[in-house]
Every structure is written in C-alpha cells, then in structure tokens.
Amino acid sequence: MYPGSHAAAHPDRPALIMAGSGDRLTYRELDDRSLRLANLLRCAGLAKGDVVALLADNSMHAYEVYWAAVRSGLYVCAVNSHLQVDEVAYIVGDSGASALVVSAALGELAADVASRVPEVRVRLAYGGAVRGYDDYQAGLAAASAEVPEVQPRGADLLYSSGTTGRPKGIKPGLPDRQVHEPGDTLVEILRTAFGFGEDTVYLSPAPVYHAAPLRYCASVHALGGTVVMMEHFDAEAALRAIERYRITHSQWVPTMFIRMLKLDPAIRGRYDLSSHRVAVHAAAPCPVDVKRAMIQWWGPILLEYYAATEGVGMTMIDSARWLEKPGSVGRAVLGEPRICDDEGRVLPAGEVGTIYFAREELRFEYLGDPVKTRSVQHPEHANWATVGDLGYLDEDGFLFLTDRKAFMIISGGVNIYPQEVENVLALHPAILDVAVFGVPDDEMGEAVKAVVQPAPDAVPGPALEREILGYVRDRLAHYKAPRSVDFVDELPRTPTGKLVKGKLKARYAHS
Structure with missing residues (x-):
C-alpha cells in the first residue's frame, strides 16, 4: 500500500x-x-x-x-x-x-x-x-x-x-x-x-x-495510520504528545527512556498515557534496570527488537517474555539467527560467537564496496549475513547480545565509528598516536573518549585537550567528537604495530 x-x-x-x-x-x-x-x-x-x-x-x-x-x-x-x-x-x-x-x-x-x-x-x-x-x-x-x-x-x-x-x-x-x-x-x-x-x-x-x-x-x-513527528526530542514534550494526540504506538532509544525517568515524579505523573498500547525500542542495548523501571511505569507495553540498517534479520521480545529472560532481545521474526565461531562453525546454545542471520538470499550490497559486501557473508553460506555483533542463543532460541560491532560506539542510539575520528586526529601536529573508543555513560550509554600520546614537543594538559576537541568539532559532526581526552606516555601496540584497543577499553570499563 x-x-x-x-x-x-x-x-x-x-x-x-x-x-x-x-x-x-x-x-x-x-x-x-x-x-x-x-x-x-x-x-x-x-x-x-x-x-x-x-x-x-x-x-x-x-x-x-x-x-x-x-x-x-x-x-x-x-x-x-x-x-x-x-x-x-x-x-x-x-x-x-x-x-x-x-x-x-x-x-x-x-x-x-x-x-x-x-x-x-x-x-x-x-x-x-x-x-x-x-x-x-x-x-x-x-x-x-x-x-x-x-x-x-x-x-x-x-x-x-x-x-x-x-x-x-x-x-x-x-x-x-x-x-x-x-x-x-x-x-x-x-x-x-x-x-x-x-x-x-x-x-x-x-x-x-x-x-x-x-x-x-x-x-x-x-x-493508513497517523504519524505524530516531534520536531526534536524533549522528555516532557514526549509525554505531552502522548496525551495530546492519544498516541497508540511509539518508538524510542534507551537514552530517551533514561531522560524521561529522570523527570521529577510530579511531571511524570502529570500526563494521561492510557492510550499508549505499544512502546517499541531498539538501536542500542537497554540497561536491565532502565527497562524494568519503564515497565513498572508504563506497564508491559514495551516491545524490543534487534535488527540493523542492512536488514539481515530481526528478533523481537515483548515485556512478559523479557521479564522471564531479562537482557534478551528475543526470538527471530525475520531470518534465522546462527551463532558461529571465527571459522564459521555453528556453536551450541550458550556459547558466544558472531551473530549471523540465515535468509533466502543476501538482499543488499555496500555501494561501491564488493569486498565489504562479501565480508558480511558466512564463509560457506552465501545467504547468511552478519553485521559483526556478538551474542549467544539460549536453549529456547532467545538471543542475547554480548558486544556490538568491534569497538563501535553507540551513544544515545547513534552509531559512532572511532576510526573516522582517529583519521582526523592522525595528522594533528601535537599528536603522536591516538586511540578513540567508547566509555560507559549513565545517560548516553557510551561516550566518546580519546587517549592521546602527545608529540615530543607538545605539552599535555587542559589547553591541549581543548585544542584537540575543537579540532575534531571543526571537521566532523559535534556528536562524533570526544567528550574528553586523556594523555599517556605510550599506547599499547603489538610488535607489528596493531593497536591493542581492548586493553584501553578494559581500563575504562568501570570508570
């Protein structure tokens, strides 16, 4: 239609x-x-x-x-x-x-x-x-x-x-x-x-x-339904819109839930949300405590799905099943998930690996990049595709995510790719080496962090941090810019020069 x-x-x-x-x-x-x-x-x-x-x-x-x-x-x-x-x-x-x-x-x-x-x-x-x-x-x-x-x-x-x-x-x-x-x-x-x-x-x-x-x-x-589009998201304005337009369905990212939960209880209780039947959410992992709080507030109307822009597959879970299996993103509604190891072998329930979805055929390509298109296909099954996420299936076929694409940052439901920021900073005269990655953030899920090894004649400190942040903001969208910069004597690299970013992320995992 x-x-x-x-x-x-x-x-x-x-x-x-x-x-x-x-x-x-x-x-x-x-x-x-x-x-x-x-x-x-x-x-x-x-x-x-x-x-x-x-x-x-x-x-x-x-x-x-x-x-x-x-x-x-x-x-x-x-x-x-x-x-x-x-x-x-x-x-x-x-x-x-x-x-x-x-x-x-x-x-x-x-x-x-x-x-x-x-x-x-x-x-x-x-x-x-x-x-x-x-x-x-x-x-x-x-x-x-x-x-x-x-x-x-x-x-x-x-x-x-x-x-x-x-x-x-x-x-x-x-x-x-x-x-x-x-x-x-x-x-x-x-x-x-x-x-x-x-x-x-x-x-x-x-x-x-x-x-x-x-x-x-x-x-x-x-x-044939009606879309009510917000000009931009505001926590209280969203509740006002649900009441004013008698909203039946909606879609959110976890950051929006967090901002609405932080409203004064008197404001949260001010609006009539009784028309609201289904609240869909996706785009980023939702903290278990946040989702529990939303279900307690709005009732069991939350529907979560896991998918990607590429459309390789989709899972879904409603509130009742999620309360039984907290943290799951559900069972398949499009394609069949397969969990595979690095060699492409299918793993049993409970073991973590790369998430593939089996479809009748691969239905997309990366424009002008056949190498990348082939890279998302399973080595033996051309109709199995992945976007690089890791997870596992339980005995009942429910999918759980354990990580996102390698080092991709998801801040407020938006994907940010560290390599793009690192490429901008690579030629900065005061920077000898740099790594960019996501660190935990209570509101946004993740925040962009840069760790810099200064050039020998550079002076690390607040002034250089401000210069680096401004440098990125002048060249990329502001949401991609680091929130903060740390300075170190040397970044961890292998003898072949590969950045061991996992070690850096581990240092900030609970900071």
Whole structure:
C-alpha cells in the first residue's frame, strides 16, 4: 500500500502531524504533493534506480520526498543533517544522487553543499530560499498531477560506516512490483507482530534521517495510520504528545527512556498515557534496570527488537517474555539467527560467537564496496549475513547480545565509528598516536573518549585537550567528537604495530 490508496478512502485523515506546532498533512495532500514531485523528477530525466538525496529537518516535507521517490522506482538517500558540509557532500556524491532536496532551516549547511555537488542536476529547497536551489513549492505547483500508469516501487539507500571509517551506502535491490502492490516485509511485521494498523497513532521522537524512524513512519503510512513527528526530542514534550494526540504506538532509544525517568515524579505523573498500547525500542542495548523501571511505569507495553540498517534479520521480545529472560532481545521474526565461531562453525546454545542471520538470499550490497559486501557473508553460506555483533542463543532460541560491532560506539542510539575520528586526529601536529573508543555513560550509554600520546614537543594538559576537541568539532559532526581526552606516555601496540584497543577499553570499563 501507499498514500494514494488511503487518500482515496480517507482523504482527510492526517497522515502526519507535527507534535509541537500541530501542523497536519492529510493523506490527500501527501498523495498529491508526492505525485507532483514524482512527476517533476521524471520530467527532469530521473528513471528507475536513480537516487534522490534528502537533507532534512523533522518536517512534513520529508515524507513528500520519500513517497515521491518510492512511487517512482527511485532510491531515497536520507542524509544526517548534523554532519559537516564535507561529510554531507561525500554522501550525496558517493550515492550518485541526481536530485537533492534540502530544508532551508539548515541554513548555510544546505547552501554550502550545493557548491560541492555540481553533478546533481535537480536541487530543490523547501521552507525558504537557499542559495543554489530552486524553490520546492513553486516546482510542485508547476508539476503535473496526472497519475502515471506505471509506478515501480523504490527503496531507501542509507549510509553506515565502511572499513576505513568512511560511510558506505547500504543498497537493497529494488522490488519487482508496483508501489500499490503488497510485499513490504517490515509493513507485514509491524501489522502482524506489533499490532500496527489504520487506527495507529504513532509517535516518532527521533531524527527522520535514521533508518528506523524513516522506515517505521513510512510503514505507518502504508497501513493508513497517523504519524505524530516531534520536531526534536524533549522528555516532557514526549509525554505531552502522548496525551495530546492519544498516541497508540511509539518508538524510542534507551537514552530517551533514561531522560524521561529522570523527570521529577510530579511531571511524570502529570500526563494521561492510557492510550499508549505499544512502546517499541531498539538501536542500542537497554540497561536491565532502565527497562524494568519503564515497565513498572508504563506497564508491559514495551516491545524490543534487534535488527540493523542492512536488514539481515530481526528478533523481537515483548515485556512478559523479557521479564522471564531479562537482557534478551528475543526470538527471530525475520531470518534465522546462527551463532558461529571465527571459522564459521555453528556453536551450541550458550556459547558466544558472531551473530549471523540465515535468509533466502543476501538482499543488499555496500555501494561501491564488493569486498565489504562479501565480508558480511558466512564463509560457506552465501545467504547468511552478519553485521559483526556478538551474542549467544539460549536453549529456547532467545538471543542475547554480548558486544556490538568491534569497538563501535553507540551513544544515545547513534552509531559512532572511532576510526573516522582517529583519521582526523592522525595528522594533528601535537599528536603522536591516538586511540578513540567508547566509555560507559549513565545517560548516553557510551561516550566518546580519546587517549592521546602527545608529540615530543607538545605539552599535555587542559589547553591541549581543548585544542584537540575543537579540532575534531571543526571537521566532523559535534556528536562524533570526544567528550574528553586523556594523555599517556605510550599506547599499547603489538610488535607489528596493531593497536591493542581492548586493553584501553578494559581500563575504562568501570570508570
């Protein structure tokens, strides 16, 4: 299904409501605007398999762009709006985007990107004028509203880290069907396992450029429900939105739970949450004590899943089973998990190893990186894939995670890749050697830590720490920058020069 199906049956039903402003986009409007943009892109020469990049804030226009691409057989590449201009330009260029739609609210970032991607032939800006872009509203007003006979189903193309720290596009194969035809796996899982449907009012508090918010909101549209999108997350505002809009379903990361739990009890008790039936959470491991506290507060409505942007597989667990098996991320709902040792041998229940999911076929590739694509496949089973996480299955088939991707940092539900930060600092004149990794943080789950071996003529101390932090923030998104820097005489390395990062992480594990 897609918005056009629901526009015909329920034209005035809100497809999307902005939680703060209350602004609404009906299914009739979403269908019309996405259709006009699809026709604009088609007239500009975009064809099946081409890419539309989206640099957006949380706004209703994001889903006009999403559905314009998906009803045209195009890929939509949602770009993190907190990246620096060079990072954004890299993703837009690497994806091969033929069109770029930006929000004027992003100011100079949106303007500066245009000059770095001259190969993008369609550039549109909504919400105001932006240097280097045509007006989005004017473009839609001039475009045709005629429904084409053929509307092939598109897909998203999202970015994750590559082996060098550079982001890599995760490119699924395009479905061989029309946009109105059934067959979307996530939509069916949400309908059958999570209870999503036409009566769903779904609260989305996270940035729309992340995989889960982007895909789950689109799935709500496919089912004919209503998305309530927060402009940005705020703990009390989230509770207010649940009451105001009679939210039935929602999705969170553990950091959001922690911030809501830290609210004054009087504030927490102020809002009527009785409409709330399902609270989905994922993206990062949830501390057992935090999850217990949330179940005590909200009741047994928490549904946890484990998955990845690559879509290799998925597990799920409800509150009742989690209370029986605290810490588990559930049993399979997509693919079959296999735990393997370093040689690829399947391990018995209770033994820790790499988590693979067995599917009928590998359904994605890392754009422009066949080596990385092959690296996620099992050495003997081409249809088994992993994202590098470690865990074990118990005797009942419930999955438990014991570690995440090698040294990847998950802070507030966002993946941060140490190599990217280390690459930035490697040439800093005051740094001889550097290691970046995650350390425990009560609120964010993990915080970014840098450990530096200073150059012989450098003076370690607060002034150098401030210089290093500023250096990273000038070159990368601020959330990737270390929270703190420690100085050491020498970093642990093997005789061959390999950094023994595990030893460093162990020193900070309980700090």
